[in-house]
Amino acid sequence: xxxxxxxxxxxxxxxxxxxxxxxxxxxxxxxxxxxxxxxxxxxxxxxxxxxxxxxxxxxxxxxxxxxxxxxxxxxxxxxx
Numbered sequence: 001x002x003x004x005x006x007x008x009x010x011x012x013x014x015x016x017x018x019x020x021x022x023x024x025x026x027x028x029x030x031x032x033x034x035x036x037x038x039x040x041x042x043x044x045x046x047x048x049x050x051x052x053x054x055x056x057x058x059x060x061x062x063x064x065x066x067x068x069x070x071x072x073x074x075x076x077x078x079x080x
Contacts, residue, residue: 006058007070012051016044018060019080020073028077040066 005026011019018030036045044050044062053060061067 004071005074007055007060007073010053010055010060012053016050018053020077022074027080028074029080030073030077
């Protein structure tokens with residue numbers, strides 16, 4: 001079974017990517033654009049809300065009760 005890694009920092013970028021640091025020290029880039037077609041992430045598309053991302057409970061969250069699973073962030077991101 002794959003170990004679940006917590007996100008410890010997130011930085012948003014103007015190209016709607018997230019720069020993530022995981023608890024094991026890995027730095028990765030996650031592209032949010034493919035998720036903007038789905039609820040609730042469509043609220044983040046071309047919105048200043050996207051840039052209010054923060055880390056809580058080991059994952060990335062936004063105001064309005066929007067979050068994304070840490071395993072999704074890990075599995076769909078690429079190392080920097």
